[in-house]
Amino acid sequence: MPTVIVDGREIEIGADERLNCIEAARRAGAEIPHYCWHPGLSVVASCRMCLVEVGTRDAETGQTSMIPKLVPACQTPAKDGTVIVTESEKVKDSRARVEEALLIDHPIDCPICDKAGECLLQDYHFEHGQPERRADIHAFTSKKRDMGPTVTLFADRCIMCTRCVRFTREVAGTGELMVNARGSKEEIDVFPGYPLENKLSGNVVDLCPVGALGDKDFLYQQRVWFLKREAGVCGGCSAGCSIQTEHTQDTVYRLKPRENLHVNKWWICDEGRYGWHHLHDPSRLVEAKRRTASSDADSVEWADIVTGLKADLTTSVSGDGRLAVAVSPMLTVEEAWMLCSVAREIDPQALLAVGYVPTQGEDESFPGGFTIRGEKCPNRVGVEHVIAAFDPSVPRWESLLEVVERGECTAAWITAAYPPAGGRPATEVGSWIDEATAARFAKLREQSAGCLIVQDMFDSPLASQANWLLPSAGFAERSGTWINHGQWAQSFERAIRAPSGVWPEGRLLWNMLERRGLYDPNVIRREAAAASPALAALAEDLPSVGLDLRLQQLATS
């Protein structure tokens, strides 16, 4: 195994690993500061923050010979015998000098900068900078301009690492950003008439190590040190990008990509990034209601719902009645499993169908290897696996609609929880279900014992017919496991609590199964894994990046 010597410590790296000195040093626990280098972008070695001393140790003689000058760690490959010195006086002096240079023209307006608190310029200055300014003192100025619909540039905060420029060229493939002018006068800019407008534009804000690129959606909304961060998974499409939900006091403020080389690398799309506003949409359903022949839409307590639902459904399917259940692909595997279990407990013949699968256009791939999926739900695959354990034919939404339309069922439980399409306010876009489709539930209503349960986030033509209208949780309010289009399973915990008056599906179903204590998705996940070969890989706790179900499926087949 190749051995790299970092500050005197020997570490082994993989024989076929192509690491640079930053990555190799990180393995040894030495953090080399850097601005321009990013694992997902080409190497430019221009910020010069990562300069270190490098040499080679001769394998036979054990003699070390160092390169006399400093070299950028980002550009220097770590090979067998590479010696890296990250903390010599020469290196520290060089870092302090780069920090000093970067601050000459920087406005140092941290008190009004959104990046303060997560800014590399701040952090590195604290760690590596000089205690005193030597350059002349400038009056404060600000140069702020729009880059496009999502991003604002604060030109004078920029340190010219060009990560954003490289991102638009190499990953998004749109190349809107460029460097304008020369020397200390140069600035990031867009070409006249071609704003920064692509489906991955928000990533440039994450890439920006300083406060130069501001996300308009987040600008001046919250101080980052108040934010709590919860690892999550994006529910916007079937790609299942790993995200970090940043929130405080049960309010989400922004979503950021979470590095996951198996799924989304370092990126998420704008649709996912800004696709959390519906969680706090004022038109969201937050009250459970029951509509009977005698009364119209009375609100009910959740404790009563647990028993009431069961009672109503049991009555409804007694005799030759039948229950039809739509398992929404927005639910987690655990919630789907509990829903199917509850349904089969009430009616062993219950029809379990995959709920409506929203789609929008085709899959869209970008040069950097990122794909936005046309299937706008996170867990169709997971729901299919769950249903297959109960009914190998895995009925679809359309077959459920046919059964309901023909009046072959006396009760229907439709889980939905769909966010408004395109991430826009619910009042501006139509519902996931149109009037004509809702009208196909007419026969159910005509039956005297007919019972329609709808669980959704927003009002819809179907919701207005429901006997039980239950508000559902949003993606950041659930816990459980989603399985993406490529059989990649990721577990996550809820980031925020559902609004007052809303029980997430998991909690309701847990109680309907008469389990004790608080809803624990891990228990259900293990049960599902034990019962279903397809889900067997979920028996153990999942790694933070998730796992590939297919490996386990191959092993068991």
Add this chain to the structure above:
Amino acid sequence: MPPFEPVLLEAIGTPESHTLASYRSRGGYAPFEKLLAEKQPTEVIELVKSAGLRGRGGAGFPTGVKWGFLPKDHPGPIYLCVNADESEPGTFNNRILMEDDPHQVIEGTMISSYATRATTAYIYLRYEYPQAWDRLQAAIDEAYAAGLLGKNIKGSDFSLDIYLHRGAAAYICGEETGLIESIEGKRAWPRIKPPFPAIEGVFRKPTVVNNVETMACVSQIARRGPEWFRSIGVPADPENPRDPGSYGPKLYCLSGHVEKPGCYEAPLGITLRQLVDEYGGGVWKGRKAKAAIPGGISMGLMTEAEFDTPLDFKGPGTVGCMGLGTAAVVVIDETVSIVDFLHNSCRFFAHESCGQCTPCREGTSWNLRILERIRAGKGRLKDLEILLENGNAMGMMPGSTICGLADGAAWPIKNAINKFRDEFEDYIKRTNPEGWMVTDPVPALQIVGAH
């Protein structure tokens, strides 16, 4: 007039010297045709190696050795770039060659392309040379018409196309990888090396970048032979196996405060004093010299006492300058303030820094602002320390930048302050009697930038 008979400049001043007919009448293109018919490319490389030719662009790297770095048996294409982005202040020898004897440059390009198996050559011309553009383009057209360029030249299996590419007036385009980026149509930000252009250059293919004067020297070596070339200049030091010597004639650009500024051809190794006195007619107006730039502003500064240094590839380094550079000598007489000189130098580099690497981008503009403040009568002794520190820290040599522009920006600072420190201190104390001793940061001047 000095005894040396010009070779590279032999045709300058003769009528119609830029035409093919004139060049043919001097024996031009016959050497190329002979080499093409009789020698293999590797033999041509050996020929240039044996002549001891070192690149004339500034770094002085042995040309034949550079060609030898190209990968063997590469399927091609291989490119040759002729660096005609002559932007070093004080330098104009390429211009004279291109304007008055373009065929000498083109023949050198052809021979070099044949030697390196390049089938496409780019001449990267700086924007500010419209006449050179016209003359070079006319010469290339003449060469095509005469069957010297194009497919299967003179019935051989060697084909060559030469393209003239006009830059957009940026100093950094003279850096070889900046030039390559610019040819590719990108912003001329120098590339990180390795890989060197010989392995990965224009369009990611093996590429050789040579200076215009180097090309002219190649023509002359082909015509007169390597022995002739080695008979001129300073031989290699037998004590030092790594010294490749300084052979051949060199075009010295003499300007500044001399009686007769101009481009003079002299053997490498002539001293600065000989150049000023014998060629330039001495310092102007009967004054005394104070200092001189030995080879373009980025090479630093020689004091009058150092004028006996030979101007070969080794000489300027012995007195603390960076090197011979482009051999552009700018003489400064005793009336010039060294503060003004350094200010002008810093202004140039702040304007021309490409802005890629932090130390150069921020350092050059910081240096300029300090000099602006000193000249505005607000200087402090501490500023000299900061300038020197900046000078020592920026550049390829300490490793803090990708290309050598920062070294060039640093050298005049280091030389000027180290060699004329008294003058700086006197100036600062005289102009800022109240504040020269202040060490805390001071308010910046409201200055109009370098642009």
